[in-house]
Amino acid sequence: MGLYLTIALRxxxxxxxxxxxxxxxxxxxxxxxxxxxxxSHGLTETMIRSAxxxxxxxxNVAGFSKNKATDAWPVLHGVAALREQVAGLVPEAxxxxxxxxxxxxxxxxxxSMYVSPTGVDIREEARxxxxxxxxxxxxxxxxxxxxxxxxxxRLAEPRTAVVFxxxxxxxxxxxxxxxxxxxxxxxxxxxxxxxxxxxxxxxFGYLSSWVIFLPRQDVKDLYQYGDDTGSVIQIYLRxxxxxxIVMGRLREDLLGAGHELMDHEPNPxxxxxxxxxxxxxxxxxxxxxxxxxxxxxxxxxxxxLDALSFVLVGILMVIIAVGIxxxxxxxVRERTREVGTVRAIGMRRRQVLTLFLVEALLLxxxxxxxxxxxxxxxxxxxxxxxxxxxxxAVQIVLLSDVLNLSVTPGQVLWSMAVFTLLTALSxxxxxxxxxxxxxxxxxxxxx
Amino acid sequence: xxxAIAALAxxxxxxxxxxxxxxxxxxxxxxxxxxxxxxxxSGDYKAMVFLERKEKDKNDLVYQLVIYRRDQDDKLMMxxxxxxxxxxxxxxxxxxxxxMYDPTTGKWDRRTERERIGGxxxxxxxxxxxxxxxxxxxxYVAEEALGxxxxxxxRLDAKKEADVAFPVMHVWVxxxxxxxxxxxxxxxxxxxxxxSYYPKWERMxxxxxxxxxxxxxxxxxxxxxxxxxRTTIVIEKVDLNPLEANIFTKAWLEARSR
Numbered sequence: 001m002g003l004y005l006t007i008a009l010r011x012x013x014x015x016x017x018x019x020x021x022x023x024x025x026x027x028x029x030x031x032x033x034x035x036x037x038x039x040s041h042g043l044t045e046t047m048i049r050s051a052x053x054x055x056x057x058x059x060n061v062a063g064f065s066k067n068k069a070t071d072a073w074p075v076l077h078g079v080a081a082l083r084e085q086v087a088g089l090v091p092e093a094x095x096x097x098x099x100x101x102x103x104x105x106x107x108x109x110x111x112s113m114y115v116s117p118t119g120v121d122i123r124e125e126a127r128x129x130x131x132x133x134x135x136x137x138x139x140x141x142x143x144x145x146x147x148x149x150x151x152x153x154r155l156a157e158p159r160t161a162v163v164f165x166x167x168x169x170x171x172x173x174x175x176x177x178x179x180x181x182x183x184x185x186x187x188x189x190x191x192x193x194x195x196x197x198x199x200x201x202x203x204f205g206y207l208s209s210w211v212i213f214l215p216r217q218d219v220k221d222l223y224q225y226g227d228d229t230g231s232v233i234q235i236y237l238r239x240x241x242x243x244x245i246v247m248g249r250l251r252e253d254l255l256g257a258g259h260e261l262m263d264h265e266p267n268p269x270x271x272x273x274x275x276x277x278x279x280x281x282x283x284x285x286x287x288x289x290x291x292x293x294x295x296x297x298x299x300x301x302x303x304x305l306d307a308l309s310f311v312l313v314g315i316l317m318v319i320i321a322v323g324i325x326x327x328x329x330x331x332v333r334e335r336t337r338e339v340g341t342v343r344a345i346g347m348r349r350r351q352v353l354t355l356f357l358v359e360a361l362l363l364x365x366x367x368x369x370x371x372x373x374x375x376x377x378x379x380x381x382x383x384x385x386x387x388x389x390x391x392x393a394v395q396i397v398l399l400s401d402v403l404n405l406s407v408t409p410g411q412v413l414w415s416m417a418v419f420t421l422l423t424a425l426s427x428x429x430x431x432x433x434x435x436x437x438x439x440x441x442x443x444x445x446x447x
Numbered sequence: 448x449x450x451a452i453a454a455l456a457x458x459x460x461x462x463x464x465x466x467x468x469x470x471x472x473x474x475x476x477x478x479x480x481x482x483x484x485x486x487x488x489s490g491d492y493k494a495m496v497f498l499e500r501k502e503k504d505k506n507d508l509v510y511q512l513v514i515y516r517r518d519q520d521d522k523l524m525m526x527x528x529x530x531x532x533x534x535x536x537x538x539x540x541x542x543x544x545x546x547m548y549d550p551t552t553g554k555w556d557r558r559t560e561r562e563r564i565g566g567x568x569x570x571x572x573x574x575x576x577x578x579x580x581x582x583x584x585x586x587y588v589a590e591e592a593l594g595x596x597x598x599x600x601x602r603l604d605a606k607k608e609a610d611v612a613f614p615v616m617h618v619w620v621x622x623x624x625x626x627x628x629x630x631x632x633x634x635x636x637x638x639x640x641x642x643s644y645y646p647k648w649e650r651m652x653x654x655x656x657x658x659x660x661x662x663x664x665x666x667x668x669x670x671x672x673x674x675x676x677r678t679t680i681v682i683e684k685v686d687l688n689p690l691e692a693n694i695f696t697k698a699w700l701e702a703r704s705r
Binding site for chain 1: 504544556557605610611612613614632634635636638640672673674
């Protein structure tokens with residue numbers, strides 16, 4: 001093999017310009033693939049981070065209550081006992097929190113919008129406190145101060161609210177302003193609570209465009225729910241990868257414990273109102289989901305990015321394959337007499353084939369190694385730079401106001417393997433032709 | 448006819464009591480019941496309605512729709528005619544369920560009784576039969592002056608079982624005519640949600656009732672939470688003749704947009 005490598009390397013060095021061009025092209029597409037995969041992976045990681053901070057646990061025990069068949073209230077009664085039961089059934093849980101979910105209109109002095117006011121007990125929401133970064137005043141207010149105003153801990157006080165910077169801009173509010181939250185109660189009658197904005201958080205992209213946080217009691221007051229109620233028990237696991245397994249086991253355990261469960265539907269709770277209102281039952285049913293179900297409506301972003309990457313890289317792969325095949329044809333043609341000579345002195349067909357394939361593999365390895373290193377370096381650099389995204393539409397799609405890229409060794413190795421293999425496959429045709437040459441014909445080739 | 452005569456007889460009596468300084472609970476109940484009775488039509492009802500929505504920072508919107516009612520069976524249907532983008536859209540109330548039809552998708556959606564019609568501040572009950580006496584318990588507040596009109600100010604608290612959007616209402620009823628001139632609706636929290644004015648009332652003879660019925664020609668609804676938003680409803684071409692028997696069906700409404 002050492003001999004093959006030496007010959008292949010010499011051949012590549014002999015045609016320096018062609019080798020440099022092909023290595024550059026291969027490095028370019030490998031780098032692009034690594035960057036696109038890093039963006040997709042970064043987006044997925046951001047989605048998990050955002051979802052599990054803003055709207056969901058790794059596993060969620062939620063449900064609906066119906067006093068009459070046409071109701072669909074996202075509320076669980078007897079939530080304290082249920083929480084205890086769930087905590088006992090999921091030893092893998094790192095923490096559990098109970099939240100209240102709602103859908104209401106918030107009205108400021110200047111504007112209004114529909115949001116999902118989420119009732120939280122900020123004292124027990126360690127993850128939320130970690131995930132939420134307060135925005136500087138200038139991020140939501142023209143001529144605002146270059147510092148943070150407000151205090152997330154004040155969300156423990158009654159009649160308070162934490163909103164996100166994009167919402168604050170749209171509602172034209174700042175810390176200290178009052179918002180009226182209005183929704184129908186459980187009995188269907190209009191109700192309101194007036195809340196004071198105590199903190200304004202940095203945006204989380206799309207998720208933060210429709211969620212605001214209130215103290216749990218404020219959401220209960222809005223809906224006139226009793227004390228021992230809640231909308232969802234969010235379970236945070238030590239290993240999020242176990243989410244599906246834990247949910248499956250918890251379903252069986254809760255069914256065995258006598259609870260009624262809804263069929264699993266991988267969608268967030270607000271997609272289920274119409275279905276539940278159309279079902280002919282009354283009482284309470286639990287609904288178990290995992291984090292990815294609660295952001296299923298965002299999967300299209302990752303799918304679209306992956307599809308775009310696939311199409312883009314696919315086109316580039318075809319171009320690269322044609323280029324490499326062409327170059328190898330030229331190499332074979334240029335070295336026909338050389339092939340005839342080595343065949344005449346005893347080199348076998350298979351050895352000739354191997355020689356050309358090793359040359360292509362070496363070329364591919366050089367290009368993809370360079371591209372992989374460049375791509376990984378660039379991804380790490382861009383991620384570390386925390387590039388701020390100004391355009392709101394892009395923020396919504398990327399679920400963050402900074403560019404997040406996440407590169408793993410597996411991604412780099414996979415990209416390198418794909419393009420190295422492609423190079424070898426592209427060289428297969430010319431290599432087979434070279435191997436099939438008759439030594440006499442090849443020696444007499446005019447070149 | 449007898450009811451009309453009774454109504455005419457009650458009004459001066461109520462006016463006399465008002466002059467004496469307020470009404471007792473039975474008389475207050477009678478005023479509210481009279482408000483309902485004057486508007487109630489035992490037969491069918493059809494009206495052309497213009498709905499204007501003004502919201503701050505948004506373009507004004509005007510809708511034209513037809514309202515069909517069969518109060519005897521609690522049936523109500525609304526069919527949007529204009530603008531073109533909304534034509535064919537409709538609401539249908541069947542057995543206390545309100546459904547909305549979207550002709551662009553051909554789908555029916557069940558909506559709550561609290562649906563804001565056409566996204567305006569108007570609700571289903573603004574177009575429906577008045578059921579104040581049935582749904583609310585009245586309390587006399589005071590005799591007041593509303594501009595040049597002397598009015599009864601009455602507070603209405605929703606009865607426990609009543610399916611209403613606003614748990615508390617205040618109404619101002621003209622002492623001289625018995626017409627509703629102003630109403631205010633409050634949320635459960637006590638917050639004032641909207642104020643409505645009824646500046647024009649008309650009456651017409653209903654064959655099925657055998658007496659006159661009264662309807663507001665115009666309603667002006669002001670959003671008290673989102674200050675600056677208001678909705679005006681103008682009712683024209685009221686027709687009390689019997690409607691087709693099978694008109695209150697999903698199929699009939701769907702057929703209008705084909």
